[in-house]
Amino acid sequence: xxxxxxxxxxxxxxxxxxxxxxxxxxxxxxxxxxxxxxxxxxxxxxxxxxxxxxxxxxxxxxxxxxxxxxxxxxxxxxxxxxxxxxxxxxxxxxxxxxxxxxxxxxxxxxxxxxxxxxxxxxxxxxxxxxxxxxxxxxxxxxxxxxxxxxxxxxxxxxxxxxxxxxxxxxxxxxxxxxxxxxxxxxxxxxxxxxxxxxxxxxxxxxxxxxxxxxxxxxxxxxxxxxxxxxxxxxxxxxxxxxxxxxxxxxxxxxxxxxxxxxxxxxxxxxxxxxxxxxxxxxxxxxxxxxxxxxxxxxxxxxxxxxxxxxxxxxxxxxxxxxxxxxxxxxxxxxxxxxxxxxxxxxxxxxxxxxxxxxxxxxxxxxxxxxxxxxxxx
Amino acid sequence: xxxxxxxxxxxxxxxxxxxxxxxxxxxxxxxxxxxxxxxxxxxxxxxxxxxxxxxxxxxxxxxxxxxxxxxxxxxxxxxxxxxxxxxxxxxxxxxxxxxxxxxxxxxxxxxxxxxxxxxxxxxxxxxxxxx
Ligand SMILES: [Zn+2]
Numbered sequence: 001x002x003x004x005x006x007x008x009x010x011x012x013x014x015x016x017x018x019x020x021x022x023x024x025x026x027x028x029x030x031x032x033x034x035x036x037x038x039x040x041x042x043x044x045x046x047x048x049x050x051x052x053x054x055x056x057x058x059x060x061x062x063x064x065x066x067x068x069x070x071x072x073x074x075x076x077x078x079x080x081x082x083x084x085x086x087x088x089x090x091x092x093x094x095x096x097x098x099x100x101x102x103x104x105x106x107x108x109x110x111x112x113x114x115x116x117x118x119x120x121x122x123x124x125x126x127x128x129x130x131x132x133x134x135x136x137x138x139x140x141x142x143x144x145x146x147x148x149x150x151x152x153x154x155x156x157x158x159x160x161x162x163x164x165x166x167x168x169x170x171x172x173x174x175x176x177x178x179x180x181x182x183x184x185x186x187x188x189x190x191x192x193x194x195x196x197x198x199x200x201x202x203x204x205x206x207x208x209x210x211x212x213x214x215x216x217x218x219x220x221x222x223x224x225x226x227x228x229x230x231x232x233x234x235x236x237x238x239x240x241x242x243x244x245x246x247x248x249x250x251x252x253x254x255x256x257x258x259x260x261x262x263x264x265x266x267x268x269x270x271x272x273x274x275x276x277x278x279x280x281x282x283x284x285x286x287x288x289x290x291x292x293x294x295x296x297x298x299x300x301x302x303x304x305x306x307x308x309x310x311x312x313x314x315x316x317x318x319x320x321x322x323x324x325x326x327x328x329x330x331x332x333x334x335x336x337x338x339x340x341x342x343x344x345x346x347x348x349x350x351x352x353x354x355x356x357x358x359x360x361x362x363x364x365x366x367x368x369x370x371x372x373x374x375x376x377x
Numbered sequence: 378x379x380x381x382x383x384x385x386x387x388x389x390x391x392x393x394x395x396x397x398x399x400x401x402x403x404x405x406x407x408x409x410x411x412x413x414x415x416x417x418x419x420x421x422x423x424x425x426x427x428x429x430x431x432x433x434x435x436x437x438x439x440x441x442x443x444x445x446x447x448x449x450x451x452x453x454x455x456x457x458x459x460x461x462x463x464x465x466x467x468x469x470x471x472x473x474x475x476x477x478x479x480x481x482x483x484x485x486x487x488x489x490x491x492x493x494x495x496x497x498x499x500x501x502x503x504x505x506x507x508x
Contacts, residue, residue: 117452117453117454120450120452121452121453124452128418128476129387130387130389130392130395130396130418131392131395131417131418131475131476132476134396134496134499134501135464135476135477135478135496135501136448136451136452136456136459136462136464136496136497137448137452137464137476138448138450138451138452140448140450141446141448141464144446144447144448144464145444145445145446145464145465145466146444147446148444148445148446148485149443149444149466149485152444152485193449194447194449194450194461195448195449195450196446196447196448196449196450196464197446197447197449197461198446199446240466240476241466241474241475241476
């Protein structure tokens, strides 16, 4: 058994005066307090990476900064899937008896710590340095290629994708810590400036500062009683030019492993926490895993199915598209919101009945997939 | 006058050789002599069977657009002069897929042929409508 005993986060967006370590420290303290624990109780620490603090040993940098001496610590890198991957490993560490309480923490001043061009160039390196980056490719360009093909193959429209941006923004208006809280319309998404067509500005997540953390324990220690019931991964390629089956990028394979371990199915999930770096990312993941039919994400959004009152409440914190993207912390926020929803602590955003949740992180360009099933105990 | 820049500053000799070919108007790929698989990008071993017996071949330069995006927001000010530019995944007739530049007016399924054009400080393959 492993529980997400406590969670915490800083505000996301432009946080003047913040640093990778300040954001991580603030989030870590909040999560440890939420778990009803003290710093000295943490004996494992996992962190991700930070493009504004590219240290080779970030986990011990953070441990020292916090003043803890873990018996197990290292950083991890699986792109946007890193947050869910850290929690998956933390679960193994507490279930095996290696650790009692593992702090998983992410944070980065990605918005204020570097120029926009620096950020775009650093992130573009997820592409192949020799066979993709030299063409002036960017992360939006890789996802633009995904979007063009997926729209062609399954009949998804720009309007369908725009609906997803609108829904994520509507959700973020209810979260005080979200980066983008001004409501938007489908017309505004369609009229926003072209970035890497068919993707436009409002199809893309913002670049944010932010920190977020969770504490994983063998038994619940705080108010929340949220158990990890299953997890799985799949890694089929790194570079988009090497992806083979565009209808099966690894998401369904990863999810199937998590569902098999949990003894549950797609239809058992009452809350969805699905990676959404771009509108197309969200559509592809929801459709490949099977929560909606192929090309059905837009109609589901229009029908209100992804809202607080819908049958598939989705990313009620606002997702990467509107809560914000600060690197590892971006995809981690989905999991943290799922824990709050499962424990009935999501305030204005709370969905009415959330006994189960599905979490999915995607790193690179549909490259690394990590899925997790959570349940309320 | 500044010194002429090297064609490419890669740490991978296979990539340096590939871009040297592009500078001379060739799109190279590998053909496995053990299992006959065609492979792009160039690797030390065949990713299908593991053999190290890989022959270098040159594509005739024709293929089909698998996907295409038009980049309006380049990664650096130096590339702004080229924007908007098309980046495509092209399925070459030899059975390999590569990323390359492409005419922004092209669509998925279009038949294309390779040309070569200067982009920033290097020559890159750029696909245009065939025929
Ligand atoms: Zn072979």
